[in-house]
Amino acid sequence: MDGSQRKAPTHGYTPRKDSHLKRLRRIEGQVRGLHRMVDEDQYCIDVLTQVAAATKALQAFSLELLEEHLAHCVVDAAAKGGTEAQEKVREASDAIARLVRS
Numbered sequence: 001m002d003g004s005q006r007k008a009p010t011h012g013y014t015p016r017k018d019s020h021l022k023r024l025r026r027i028e029g030q031v032r033g034l035h036r037m038v039d040e041d042q043y044c045i046d047v048l049t050q051v052a053a054a055t056k057a058l059q060a061f062s063l064e065l066l067e068e069h070l071a072h073c074v075v076d077a078a079a080k081g082g083t084e085a086q087e088k089v090r091e092a093s094d095a096i097a098r099l100v101r102s
Helices: 014-039 044-080 082-101
Strands: none
Touching: 014 044, 044 082
């Protein structure tokens, strides 16, 4: 198989990639809105309310991505066993720890 026929790697989120990109564009719009609010000297509490909304949207996205990672990447590695399985579980644990701290 030459390079032009090589299949792109798939990840847990790949089947829902378009949906995820749409969601990230909405979040990006929220962040641009925050920039605009600060630029226009909006009331602090209104800006903080929008920060909370953007933060919640990112958290929801990250949890969904983590769930897909566990269901696809970790399950596949566990089925293969060995060091790859251990590495994927460690990666997932580290990701969960980062999410909990944020």
